[in-house]
Each structure stands twice: as C-alpha cells, then as structure tokens.
Amino acid sequence: MLKGSIKWRLEFKPEKIQWDDVAQEAERGRLYKADYMDKQGRIVFVIRPGIQSASSSCAQIKYLIYCLENAIWNISSNQEEQMVWLIDFQGWSTACLSLKIVRDTAQILQAHYPERLGLAIFYNPPKVFESFWTMVKPFLEPKTYKKVIFVYPDNPRSRRMVMEEHLDMDKLESYFGGKNTVGFNYEAYAQKMKEDDKSMSDVFDSCCSSSPGFLSSEFHESV
Template sequence: MSFKKREGTIEKALTPEEQLLKIYEVRHMIGPIADKLPAICSEESIARYLRARNWNTKKAGKMLKETIKWRMEYKPEKIRWENIAPEAETGKIYRANYFDKCGRAILIMRPGFQNTNAVNGQIMYLVYCMENAILNLNSDQEQMVWLIDFQRWNSSSISLKVTRETAKVLQNHYPERLGLGILYNPPKIFESFWTMVKPFLEPKTYKKMKFVYSDNPQSQKIMEDLFHMDKLESAFGGKNSCGFDYQAYAQRMREDDKKMSSFIDSGCSPSVISELQQSDALASGHCSEVSDEGGCSSCDEAASSNLDVVDEKIQGKPLDSKDVANGNTTLPKEMQMSEPA
C-alpha cells in the first residue's frame, strides 16, 4: 500500500478576506450559470467545496461543477416520500425529531435493518434523507450528526459496493455536511469491515467518526456532551422510550415534502448541462485526475465490478473474528487503493 503526502492533509488557515477572494474565484470559474443556481452557488455553498478541497480553487471548482451536473441529472430535490417509502419501512435511516446540543440535525442510521437489495433504491433513499436533513437545518448550522446504531448488524449486512457508492455520493456532492459520526456499539467483527472501508473515505470524513460503547463510561460522556439525554432515544442511552414509528414518520416526511422548494430550477437543466459540458475545467482530465483526498475516478467501473466479487465472498463466508485478531483484514489486490495520508 503506497503512501503519498497530499495537499489536503494540512489544513490551510486563511483570513476572511482571503476566503472571500477564493469564493469569488470559484464563482467566476462557474461562469454565468451561477446566477441560475443561487442556492448551490451561494457563498456558503462554495465555501464548503473549498474547505473540502483545502481551499484549492481549481479542485473545488471542478468538484462543484460535477455536483451541478449530478443534481441536474439526478434531481435529488424532486424525490418525494412516495418514491422511497418502501425503503423507509424498517427505520434503517431516518431524521430524528430533535437536534443535538449544537442545534445540528441528526440522521439515525441502522444498517442492520436493511430491507432491500436494490443499490439504486438504497442510494435514492439516502439522498432523500440528506436533502430532508438539509431542509431542516437550523439557520445557523450547515452540518449534521450521523448516529449509527449497530443493532442486528452482522456480516450479512456488509456490502462494499453499497458502502462505496454511499461514500462517493456523500463526499462528492454533500461536502462538509457531516459534523460528527457516532458508531454506537459496533461489534468486534466490524473492525475488519472498517479496515476495508477506510480507503474509500477521505481523511476528513473518517476523522469525524467516533466509536461509542454503552458499557464504557468515557463513551457515555461523549453522548451526554453531545445530546439532550431526555430527548435521546433509549437505544442510545437516552431517556426517550419512543422508537421509530413508520406511520408518524411518513406523515412528517409528507409535510416536509410540501416545504421542499426546488433547490435548482430543473427547467433550465438542458442549457446548464450544455454549458457545463463546454467548460474547459470539466472537460480536461475528467477521468484521469487523482483527487487531492485520494481515489481515482478512472478506476470506478473496474472497482465496482471487483466490489461485486468481494461482496459475494463476504456473503459466502462470514468474516471471522480470528481474522480480526490476527490482522487478516487486507483487501484483495484488485481492491487495494492508496490509503490517504
């Protein structure tokens, strides 16, 4: 496994004036289409892309353009409850009806409650939940907390392909939206899966993930510092005994759908995509450039194919805790990637 020092590993400290100049530089790179997309091309939004690329304007501009193209084609703001309702039945992902002590929205994730096999449907539901959480962010917050519960989680819950697609969507199109991720009571066997997942994650992302255990006083202090314990669900050590109620949640989401205004005017999408395709920044080196945070876009198709093979191996032979103890958690050669420095 090779190691390479990258620009993104050292956080730049810029004055507010320097930050603003870089925001204007990226906006200039986007060109006239920025006026058609006021939400995603706002100063706050561009700043998130710049922070994700350590204030490198060229890389942030490329990343933002790719997100604009993705949003125009995928139309995440148009997804409604009726499109994803079956995915939500088990409560595998849902937005809590309370905030953490910093006022951040909370997405509760229970990967052990997976109820479908279609990758596209799972990703669509994840995108819907992200859009809904962003809609419900407090005005002074732009980040959220992911509270990941490992009830019922086992080796059959593992899908590297879904995990990689999830990381790809979240890191490429929702930069700097994660404030903190809590991995609550992960089983010992999860350590081997985490070792395989880390190469898919940017350094900033996995550094925000915290392992928390209910039988560890220090871990519980983390929960008490982060959450209002009277609102936090009892499954996470809180005092709220109410669990996930599908019908009540469906009603909440339908109400939120009414509030959801179009994030981008999809009516102008053909012209916007045309302008993006003519952009030199988007056209040059689109598939060959290596990200400053690790990973190579030209490897995506081959890696996805290999992920299917690895998933089949995992599903056919559960991960052995002895492998964890012996450190036998290395990815197959075809799956190895340069680990972020």
C-alpha cells in the first residue's frame, strides 16, 4: 500500500491542487470543512449529496482530495489526526446516485488516506438509501463501514446519543439539528482556502529550494 500511495502522490501531486482549480465545485456548499471541531478535537467535514453538482466526477474527486490535503495541513502536532464526516441527506434521491464517485472515493480514502476517517454520521437518510448502502458496502473495508452511524432526527434518542455526544449543538448547522443558522459562507471559505494555499506553497517552495528533490528522496527512503 505504501509504495502505491507514494507512486500516486508523485504522479498526481495532490499538494499542488490550488483553490482556483476547484473553486467552482465548492460554490454551493456540497462539501466543505466546518469551522468547528467535534468534542474530541477532530476536523469535521460537511457533505450534502442532495445538492446536485454540475461538475464531472473527476472534478468532484479533485475537490475532495484538495479538501483532505487542506485538512491534513491544518492539523497541529498535538491534534487528533482522524476526521468526522457529517453527511446530510436532505434532498437526496436516486437521481443523486453515482456508484463511480462512491467507488473512487472509497478507493482513494482507503489507499491514500488510511485511518483518517474517525466517524461518519449519516443524517436522516431516506428509506431508499438502504438499498444503495447495500451496494456501496462491498467497496468499503469492514473497519471503514463500522465507523458509520445512522441518525434519524425523528428519533430523539438517536439524535441525542450521537449528535449531542460528539458535537457542540450551538455551532452545529441547523440542517443537522443544531443552532447555527448561518451555515456555509462561500466568500469567507474561499478567503481561508486561499490563505492556506499561500502558506502551503511558501513552505513547499522553501523546502524544495533548500533541498532539491527532497520529496522524491524521502519517499524512496521510506519504502
């Protein structure tokens, strides 16, 4: 797995993806990194598959990779390295189905970002999703799908035991039953991503100029 991941990074260069490359896919708030952590200090991603994307599957995957790289960049040395995925199924229907994107996402996460997923909360999935989930599970390793929890807002016990246990309800978006009615702010999010891009680029350029080929040599030494 390590050799394959190193080869993928050297060829795909995920660290080179910039905000301007993926900004269009981010506009509607279909996927974004929340501005709060869960109660264990883990980065939280909000995913809203019910919002249709006009982008190609490749563009959607590219944006996902950009978000993962950005999240990893922002993890401090004493912070929990795993992430929480909050998936809101409002508006989701079979028209949103894309087994290819699900398969590609699972492959990338499990092969190149192993153990990054700490918890996935499926919030209010419709009944029809159960059949889709049956098709998706074979693409996932058991240790991955065991981290998935289904939450139904019409079940107070389910909501209380999961959402309130893991998240600050004052900061959580209203579409997850929280008190935050502001939700996703594209302009503020774009500004933050551009600032992170600049910081990452400065560090990367500094390392490359002081130690040419440092990435390649380090990767090969670790194999």
